[in-house]
Structure formats: structure tokens, C-alpha cells
Amino acid sequence: MGFVNPRYNSLLVALAYFAGGVLLYALDLGVLVEDRPPQPLWVWLVLLACVCAPMTMRRTRPLLALLLGTVPVLVDLVVGPSLPVWIAYGDLLYAAALFGSARTSRFLERAPVVPIVVGAVALGVYFGELRIAVWAVSIAALVIVVPIWWARSVRTHRDAAEIERARAEALSRVAELDRRAAITTERQRLARDLHDVVAGHLSSIAIQSEAALRLRESDPDRALTVLESVRSGSVAALQEMQSMVRLLRSDDTDDEITTAGRLADLEPLTASARAAGTSVRIDGRPPADLDAEVDLTAYRIVQETLTNAVKHAPGRPVTLRFDDTDGRLGIEVVNPIGDADTAAPSPARGAGHGLRNIAERAAAVGGHARSGRDGNEWRTYVQLPLAKRSTT
Template identity: 45%
Template sequence: MGIAIDVAVGPSLGTLLVYTDNLYSAALYGPARLARWLLGATTVMAVAAGAVVGFLTRDWMVLAVIGIQAGLILVTPVTTAMVLRQHRDQAAAERARAEQVARLADLDRQAAITAERTQMARELHDMIANHFSAIAIQSTAALSRRDLDQATIRKIMESVRENSVKGLAEMRTMIGLLRQEGDEPEATRLRLADAESLVDRSRRAGMAINMRVEGEPQELPVPIDLAAYRILQEALTNALKHGEQPATVGIAYEPERVTVTVDNPVNGRKVRLPGAGAGLVGMRERAGLVGGTFEAGADAGVWRVVAVLPTSAEIA
């Protein structure tokens, strides 16, 4: 209507600029539905203007010129605004996607840090608990007995020293692993094949242990070897602290799995680890991380720990 009045009284460039700017602003900053409505309305108006003028003048050339001019004045601002609006919306979507990716990356980083801290805590617990539990039990026995001869005291002190030195050595190894960068070779590798030395150390700490190995020992993947060794170490530590003697250690090698079993009598006593039971939680986590199973509990006066691990790595 405004354009018609302006044409009737005499068209001016300023008026046309005002109209085009209004159409552009409404299509760009208004609701998306309004922009689509304006596009349809201005298209119809441009076609109608050309048709009316062409009908009145009976000149197809005038019809084409008026239709094109009306399209430039009415349709072009709306289409330009819609194109810019689309680019603006795409840019906003890309920014939102980038922020989401950044948040996900931050969550992944936090999860990785948490997992690494959990692994470090588990390693430190399994590494230190065995040695220092033996030291605490032996030193307590030595201090509580007044009738020990020099030879027995010396034997106890030698075992205490051995556990201290071994604990410090493993602690240095752990620090070395934490300081490694890139693809450097591992500073150490704990193997289930070294179970005999682990059992001997517990025997020297004063614990009676019977050990049996079934099947042919085989080369295991590094994570499974470490998990089996640590589970055996923690189970022996718990037996030393809470169980009675003798303990029985069983290692069974099969083609697709290896089973580690530790039994020790409890004589019907309620067996419970102090605190939150970090040892049992750590053993269960280690077995689960390599695709194995873990069970622990008392049955008929015997506390039994059973870990069944695959012979091929299936890291969760």
C-alpha cells in the first residue's frame, strides 16, 4: 500500500530505500516464520505489480521491466536477509557445537585423570600393603615376645629389612614409571611366573603357605600378568593380616584362562577387612579391567579368593 501511494504521488529513491530497509530488517531480525511469509508476500506483490501494469499498458516489455523492478525492491531485501539469517544461524550452531565438543573434551580429560589416579592408588596400595603389613606383624611379634633368642630376632630383623628394601625398590620403580614419557620401555614387569618368590617372601614373614601349580606356565599379556600378580599379592596380604595358617595358593594354567586361588582358614570367625575394604575392591577392579572374574568369601571356615583371568588381553 505504501509503495502504491508513493508511486501515485511520485516515486522517490529515499522512500524506496526506507521500504527495502524495513523489509530487510524484518526478515533478518524477526521470527523465521515472518521471513518466510514476507518472501511469499513480496513475490506475489512483484508478480501482481508487473501483471497489472502490463495489462493496463498492453505492453509486455513494460510488464517485464515493472516486474523486475518490483522484485528488486520487494523480493531482493527479503532473500538477502534470509541468506544472512541462515549464515548467522549456522555460525551460532557451529559455536554451540564447538562449545559442546570442548565440554566433552574436558569431561574426557577429567575422566582420564580420575582413571589414572585410581590406577595409581590401586598400584600404591597393592605395592605397599604387602611389605608393610609383614613389617608391622613381625615387629609386633618381636616386641611382644620377651623370650626370643638372638638368632630368632636376627631372622625377624632380616625379614623386616628385606620387606623394607623391597618396598622401597618397588616404590622407586613406580616413580620411574610415572616419570616415563613417550614409548619408552617399561621400567619393570611383574609376572605371575614370579609367584614363587612372592610366596617365599610371605613365608619368611612367618606365614605357612602351601603352593601348587597346575598346567604348563605360559606367557601372558602384560596387563593380565600384572593383574594376576597383584591379586595374588593382595590375597596373601589379607591372609597374613586376617586369616590363620596354613594358607593354600593354587595357580591353574589352561589354554584360554588362568585361575589364581588363595585359601586360608578362619575357623568361623567373621572375616572383614578394616576400613572400606580397598583390597577387595582393588582385586575386583583388576580382574574386571582385563575381562576376568573375581570372587571372595568365607565358606565352611575357609576364606577363599578366586580370580579367573583370560589368557588374551581384553581390556575394558
Template identity: 40%
Template sequence: MKREVLGAGVAFAVGVVLIAGRAHLERDVPAWVLVVPLAITCAAVLVRQRAPLVCLGLGVIGITLDGFVGPSLGTVLVFTDNLYAAALYGPAGLARVLLSVTAALAVAGGAVAGFIAADWRMLAVMGVQAALVLVTPVTTALVLREQRDRAAVERVRAEQVAHLAELDRQAAIAAERTRMARELHDMIANHFSAIAIQSTAALSRKDLDPATVRKVMESVRENSVKGLAEMRSMIGLLRQEGDEPEATRPRLADAETLVERVRRAGLVAEFRVEGEACELPASVDLAGYRILQEALTNALKHGDSPVDVVVSYEPAQVVVSVENAVSERGARLPGAGAGLIGMRERASLVGGSFEAGPQGSVEAGGRELQAGPRARGGGGWRVLAVLPTSPSPSPSLTPKAADVDRSVPGPVGSRRR
């Protein structure tokens, strides 16, 4: 508001000076009369931003009166600002209408002047002058208005891009947290489940001889040391940049170590490899290892002997299957409920399929898991993961839509994992 008041005051003062300097058309009216239309147009300057239509109306009234009593140069100059403000701050449609009207008035004014003076040169002179007074302010306002609108659009677009970037960042953080949680769950649960089961067994048995207790404690210590080592290894991988080093990546070829750990925890386990072992893609190798690790952890928590593990290397895929009897005593350790979900996610991330459920209900990747020699007889639990090893897996590897861990009835499906 202070700027408008200052601008109106300066314009009025300059207009009065011009009137005093006789910068107007002489007519039979006192000079002070010319101050009235000047004051009206200067009053319009006070509301040029808050009420551009009022500004235009006052300006038209002032320039019309000035045409009868003058005209004076000061009033004409202030009126150009009235037009400019109306075109810039008023509605968009008003600016286009003003451009058409002022252009028509400039042509008409030049034609009338030329007709009255009977000289075509007067037409050109008056037409140019009218265009400078009427058309130029409106055109300038239209250009500035377009630039302002374009800047507003770019600002909105930049805000949208920043918002999308923030959403992408949050999604990346959530995905990384999920990956870290999955790795920690699969890596630590196996070791600490074995520790908990072995220590519970040692504490519940009072008739164990020192040699047996020592053997149990050695196994507990071994699982603790390996768990800490894998934890340090994972922390190191999270801190460094680049791909995962080959030397520290868990491999499906180390499946025998996982099975041996289950044996030391007290379960009877059998392991066999079918087909010729081959080099697997890093993502498939890690997914297969973690799925097997989690399946064996669940067998420790909820299952019973015997446990049958099969890793089958086929031309375009590797199949990991785990069968175990279901413990009639119930779960040895409480589960977090994330095991089946994590295994299914790992298989899906590499384009494979995963299913788990009671024997006779498990089918994945277009094939049904056949009962192993130790798990035959029914009442067991089966886990089957089919992981493609070629870049373009066949349609048969598409995961089924059924969610076994949610749909399996009975206490087995509701209690496990």
C-alpha cells in the first residue's frame, strides 16, 4: 500500500508540474480544471493491484474528462499506467479484450484525425501516437503476464518433481529397510534358534553327563560365533559401496553346512543334490541359500525329525525343497510370522515361485513336490522354491496366486512360520 500511495503522489506531482509548464492543449478553461482528471487517474493508481477493474474505470473517467478540458500530457501518461495495471492484474479475459479495444481505438483515432485534417500524414502520426498510448501498455502487460503465468507453472512443476523425488526416496528407504530386515531375520534366526533349542534341552535334562553338556555348549558357542560373524559381514556390506563381494556372498553350494547345523541342533536330516551343480546368478544363489536357511530354521522351531533337503539343478532353474515332520508338541520357539512372507518375496524378486504347506498340497512352478524317503507317511510340512537361472524364465515359473500360508487350514498352517 505504501508503494501505491508513493506512486500516486509522485504521478500527481509530476502531472501538476506538466500542467504548470503548459504541457496541454490550450482551451477556454482555467488551468486548475485540468488537475481534476489528473487527480482521478492518480486515484486509480492507489487501487491498481487490489482492484484493477476499479483502476480501469477511474482511468477511463479521468481520460474522458481530460479529453474535454485538455488534453494534458500528465493525465495521458498516468492513464497508460491504468491500462497496464488492468491488463496485468485483472482477469485474463479482460487483457485480451483490452488489446482488441485499444487497437481498434488507435486505428479509429488515426482515421478520424486524418479525415478531419484531410491529410493522410496526420492519420499516420495520430495512429502511432494512439497506439503508443493505448496498445503499448496492454501489450507489455500481456507479455509480463505470460511470463508470470509460465513461472507459476514451472514452480508448480518443480514442486511436483520434488514431491515425486521425495516419494521415490521414501520408497527406496522402505525397500532398503525391508531388505535389511529380511537379511537379518534369515541370517540371525537360524543361529539363534539352534542356540535357544539346544540350551533349552540342556537346561531341561538333569541326567546329562558332562561330555554331552560340553558337546551341546560347543555347538551353542559355534552358532553364536557364526551368527556374530555373519552379522559383522552384513554390516560391512551395508557400509560399503558397490556390488556384494563374491567372497562374502552366501551360496547355495554351502547348503550342506546349513543341514549340518540342523543335525547338531538335534534333528535327523538328510541332504542330497540332484543334477550337476553349476554357477548360479548372484541373486538366485543368495535367494536359494536364504530360503533354505529359513526353511530349516522353521523346521527347528516348529517341526520334527526327519528332515529331507533336496537341491535340484535343472537346465533353466534350480529347485530347493525341504520336507519335515510336524512336531506334535507344538512350536518349540515363538515365530515372528515373517518367514513364509520373506521366502516368497525372495523367490518373487528373482522371477521364481514359492509355495509351502502340508504334504500333498504344495505345487510351484508347474510341478508338485514328491515326498522324500524320510518324510513319507503324511503329516509333514513341505517347502518348495523354483528359481530360474536363465535371463528369461519360462511361463511355468510364474508364482501362483494362492497364498498357502494364509489359506492352509488347521493348526499346522496357523502355527508355523
């Protein structure tokens, strides 16, 4: 009856059991014990109606329905057991075991065994015939035990299905959270790359263009050199943007590196800084066999620190130091600064994203970074593993 409104299911079940019982009485198949005094038909019908009426609560209040149905069943035992009453009572037992609480269902599974056995033995002793005991056990098993065990089986399968459904929903939620986390991580990575490629190059171009404008009258040759550096920076920015766009359009999901960049290719970065009037001194050499992602991370960090130095402390020398000890690459960038409010990088002056990107990039490969004022110097120190940290 799955197509019927659930509110009317119980009523239809009660009417079906009552109609079936009336048919059994009409066919003279309702009486179980022939040697009892015959009862008027209306007595059986009243008892059957009293058992069927609580069925209207078989889903909503199954235990109460079972208790109410037990009263006419006991009366039926006294006046003479009838098959329709006990068949209807079996449905109340079924509903209580299926729709009742877990505790009620477990109790009903065990409770009938002892009373059935004791009652069958008592009947056998009273009548002096083993046949009576066997008959009583068979009838009780048919109308009492079978409905309860059937309901327990249905309930077990239903509970298992609910557990699987809940597990599937939990897995779906976890997958959705993983998807969102992956999207967020990818957006953050793209934001860092866009900041490095666009903001770094454009900041350098803006500063160098301003220097070229100042030098066009006093030192045309140097202004020309600066403009050549501006062009080189513009071309480099365009190439990196094109590389990024190609990778974004590519279907290859295994490539985790968005744009090229290696510590071995620092010359364009230092040349751009020198063209803007910032001298760069390099102490030490980075290892030549760095992991590709660590190499790119170090390159981007150096690019960001040089951009910050040119932007916030123009004309002041920068010292770039490399060392590799204990399996880690150390990068230190130091430049003199003047008053902290005018020369030091700060979020208000546009360096907030850059400093955060430095820290995020270092952490992404298992390293760490710190930046801040140290006396009259701005110092950025980064430590990175020589090999990318395993994520498995």
C-alpha cells in the first residue's frame, strides 16, 4: 500500500483484518477449540473489532495498541480461542516489534518463548495428551512468534539501510568539504601567483618608469638603460602570464607548478632591481638539485622581497644570502630602512599581501618565514626543506 497516504494505511489494515475475520466466521473456520460452548456470532465480532480498533495506532503508538489489543485476546481465551482474533493480534505484535522502540522490539523477541512453553506443557498435563501440547505450541508459534521474528528481520534490514544511507551522506559531506578545500587552496595558490607575476612586475615597471622620467634630461643614457629594463620586465611578465593561462586551460591536473622560475635564474630579478637604483649583493649559492616546487617557492620569495625592497626602500642596497645546512635551505634578505612609518613594508602601504604570500609559500612546502624590522634594517628570513615535504 505504498501508494496510499500513510495516515490511512493503519485504518485500511484494520478494516482488512476485520473483513477477513468476518469471512472466516461466515465460513465456520473461526473457532480453534471445538469442545467449548458455542458463542453467538456477535461475541466473536465484538472481540474481533476490539482487537482491530487499536490497529489504527499501529505506527504512531504501537506499544499502546498492543496493550489495548491484549485485553480482548485474554477474553477470547476464556470464551474459546478464535482464529481471526489471534491473527489480528499477530499484526499488533508485528507492528510493536517493527515500529516500537528498540528496547520494546528486543523484549518482544524473547518474552513469548517461556510463556508459550509453560502454557503448552500445562495444557498437555491438564488434558493428559501430548497432542494438545504440540498443537498449542504450533498455533502459538504461528500467530505470536512468527510475526515478531518477521518484524525483527524487517527492522534489522531497515536499520542497516539507514546506517548505509547515513554513511553515504557523511561521505558525501566529506567529499563536498574536500572539494571546497581544494577549490580554496587552488584559489589561494592562483592569488599568490598572480600577485607575484602581476604585482611584482608592474611595481618594478612603475618604479623604473618613474626613474626613467627623472633621468631623461640629466642622464639620457641611464634613462635608456632603465627603459630597456622596463621592456624586459614587461616581456617577462607577459610570458609568465601566458604560461599561467596555458596551464589553467590545460587538462593536465598533475602539474602543480603554475609558472616557471628557478633560483638559477635570479639574474633578471637582480638586474631589474639594479635598473631601479637598488644594488643587490648575493652571498652564497643555492643548491643546484632542489626539488622543483621548493625551487619555485624560493624564487618567488626572493622576487617578492626584492620587489618590496625596491618599492619601500628605493635606492638602498639589498643583501641576499643563501645557506644550506641540516637539510634545509636558508634565505635571508636584508636592506637598510629609514623611519619605520615611511620606509618599512606594511599592509597599509601595500606589502601585506606580499608578506603573507611569503609565509604561505614557505609553509606550503614545509618551511617557515619571518619578516620584520631589526634596528635600522628590514630582515626577511626563510627556511625551506631541500626536498618537498611529503603530503601522504
